[in-house]
Every structure is written in structure tokens, then in C-alpha cells.
Amino acid sequence: MPCRTTDELNELVQEAKKYTDGGKVADYIPALAKANPEELSVAIFHDDGTCVSAGDIHQKLTLQSVSKVLTLALALIDYGEEAVFDKVGYEPTGDPFNSIVKLEFSPSKPLNPMINAGALAVTHMIKGKDADERFERILSFIQELAGNSSIGYSDEVAVSEYETSDLNRALCYFLKQHGVIDEDVEELLEVYTKQCAIEMDCLDLARIGCVFAMDGLEPVTNRRLIPAHVARLCKTFMVTCGMYNASGEFAVRVGIPAKSGVSGGIMGSVPNRFGIGILGPALDEKGNSIGGIKLLESMSAKYKMSMF
Ligand code: DON
Numbered sequence: 440m441p442c443r444t445t446d447e448l449n450e451l452v453q454e455a456k457k458y459t460d461g462g463k464v465a466d467y468i469p470a471l472a473k474a475n476p477e478e479l480s481v482a483i484f485h486d487d488g489t490c491v492s493a494g495d496i497h498q499k500l501t502l503q504s505v506s507k508v509l510t511l512a513l514a515l516i517d518y519g520e521e522a523v524f525d526k527v528g529y530e531p532t533g534d535p536f537n538s539i540v541k542l543e544f545s546p547s548k549p550l551n552p553m554i555n556a557g558a559l560a561v562t563h564m565i566k567g568k569d570a571d572e573r574f575e576r577i578l579s580f581i582q583e584l585a586g587n588s589s590i591g592y593s594d595e596v597a598v599s600e601y602e603t604s605d606l607n608r609a610l611c612y613f614l615k616q617h618g619v620i621d622e623d624v625e626e627l628l629e630v631y632t633k634q635c636a637i638e639m640d641c642l643d644l645a646r647i648g649c650v651f652a653m654d655g656l657e658p659v660t661n662r663r664l665i666p667a668h669v670a671r672l673c674k675t676f677m678v679t680c681g682m683y684n685a686s687g688e689f690a691v692r693v694g695i696p697a698k699s700g701v702s703g704g705i706m707g708s709v710p711n712r713f714g715i716g717i718l719g720p721a722l723d724e725k726g727n728s729i730g731g732i733k734l735l736e737s738m739s740a741k742y743k744m745s746m747f
Contacts, residue, residue, distance in 0.1 A: 650665065
């Protein structure tokens with residue numbers, strides 16, 4: 440179904456775009472440095488399949504950290520809560536997403552599944568006989584959530600991250616030393632960097648956000664894609680850790696479960712109402728989309744989105 444656009448949403452996007460000047464595209468993954476910092480687009484997807492958008496919503500983005508929520512859901516489906524939280528904790532860190540510092544404290548398991556260390560521990564758990572099969576399982580799960588079997592990944596972005604992943608490599612070796620993971624680090628990084636490079640547009644992202652908003656039910660058909668308790672658990676982490684060390688301020692100003700990525704993507708889930716997909720590659724110093732957050736603030740006020 441085509442997305443319609445409204446003047447109201449267009450105006451909110453134009454207003455939020457004024458803030459993108461203050462941001463910078465991620466360049467620690469070289470391939471992401473090519474993004475256009477002035478881009479800002481949004482799609483809102485409702486459970487009846489209708490959609491509203493503004494900006495160029497067919498522009499592709501790689502999921503980056505947004506994928507962390509989706510692999511968490513898959514690991515919970517594969518193994519259940521007890522096994523997953525044996526490897527990773529429940530608590531926000533207040534530190535940058537790629538920080539190593541809290542792993543030094545006991546217990547040395549990562550504090551939550553939304554920071555890089557925690558997400559690596561979660562991807563370690565994804566079942567499959569080798570890296571290819573594990574990645575294929577992640578990709579087909581995501582295709583199903585988006586209702587779009589043409590979703591693939593950017594080999595350029597995956598390779599670019601893999602070749603420059605020394606910090607994530609260090610996190611993996613730390614996790615291996617402390618028994619959180621026990622596999623070949625290069626194989627884990629291969630799966631993780633491909634998962635981060637899965638590519639879609641804002642509309643796909645909004646539809647996935649809608650599945651979480653509806654406690655795991657597919658829009659239109661109401662088919663169950665994720666168990667309700669898994670969807671609830673993922674949304675809780677999106678509230679407490681989804682915007683990293685800006686999650687507290689985001690909860691106050693916007694008040695919805697959301698997950699950001701360094702490509703400038705944000706997936707939002709307004710419980711029982713709709714999913715949101717945003718692309719705005721100019722980032723603030725914490726790695727969140729600067730225009731995306733401004734846009735969500737004004738959308739939250741206008742559409743009364745806050746849960747609190
Ligand atoms: O592991 C990394 O550093 C990236 N693939 C993902 C980080 C990310 O998206 C953090 N988000 N704001």
C-alpha cells in the first residue's frame with residue numbers, strides 16, 4: 440500500500456531538519472561516511488496497514504544498532520529468558536555504546552543487550568551450524584517482521600565495519616576470556632557486522648516497529664510473529680537503553696520505546712498505536728540521529744505519543 444504524506448508531518452520534518460547542521464555522519468565505519476547529513480525522512484505504520492510519511496522514505500539505511508533489538512528477540516525465541524540473561528544483564532550503563540569499562544567490574548557479563556558488548560553476546564547465541572546459517576536466520580526473521588522478502592544487506596558496509604572493528608574485536612576477546620562467549624571471534628564478528636549491515640527503508644523499519652507496538656502481531660493479518668512476552672521485554676530495553684546514554688532524556692522528552700543506530704536510523708514503537716521508522720544520518724555526540732530525535736520530540740507533543 441502506498442504511503443500518503445501530510446502537510447503537518449512535512450512541516451515537522453522541515454522544522455527538525457534545521458537541527459541537522461549541528462550533527463555529523465558516523466565515520467568510524469568508513470562506508471557510513473558517504474551518507475547525506477541533510478537527509479531526514481519518516482514513515483508511520485499502523486496495524487491496519489495504512490501509512491503516513493514525509494521525506495524520501497525509499498532511501499536505504501543499514502540497521503546498525505537497531506538490529507540489536509531484533510537479534511535479542513530471536514535469541515529469546517531460540518533459548519528463553521533464563522539462558523539469555525545468564526549471558527547479559529538488564530541494566531542501563533550510562534556509558535557510550537562501545538565502552539569496555541564496565542566489563543572490568545564483576546560479574547564481567549555485559550550490563551545489557553543494547554550496548555555493543557551485550558549485542559555481541561546475544562549474536563553469539565543465535566543458532567546455526569556456521570556463520571552463513573546464523574546470518575541467514577537473522578535475515579529471514581527480519582524479512583518476516585518487515586513483511587518484505589527482498590530485504591538484504593550491504594556487503595560494502597559489512598566489510599567496511601569488519602575491517603575496522605578493532606574495538607568490537609577487543610570486546611569479543613574480553614568476553615571470551617571471561618567465559619561469556621566461547622566461539623571463534625572472527626566468525627562472531629562476521630555475523631555481527633552483516634547483521635548491522637542489513638539494509639531497508641524507513642517504511643520497512645516502521646512496519647517492524649509496528650509489530651513490537653502490537654505486542655508481536657503482524658499488521659493487517661494479526662498473525663503472531665513474536666511471543667507477546669518477548670515483544671514486551673524488547674520494548675522495555677528500548678525504553679531503558681535504546682538511545683544509549685541519552686535514554687533518560689529521551690524518555691522524558693519523547694516517552695516511547697525506540698532504538699537508534701549510527702547510520703541515523705531510529706525505530707519507534709508507540710504501544711498499541713503504530714510503528715515509526717526514521718532516517719537522519721547527522722548524529723549527535725552520543726551516536727543518535729539529531730534530526731530524528733528533534734522530529735520525535737515534536738511528533739510526541741503533537742500526537743500525544745508519550746507513554747508516561
Ligand atoms: O558495532 C558498531 O559499532 C556498529 N555496527 C553499530 C553501533 C551503533 O549503531 C550504535 N548506535 N547508535
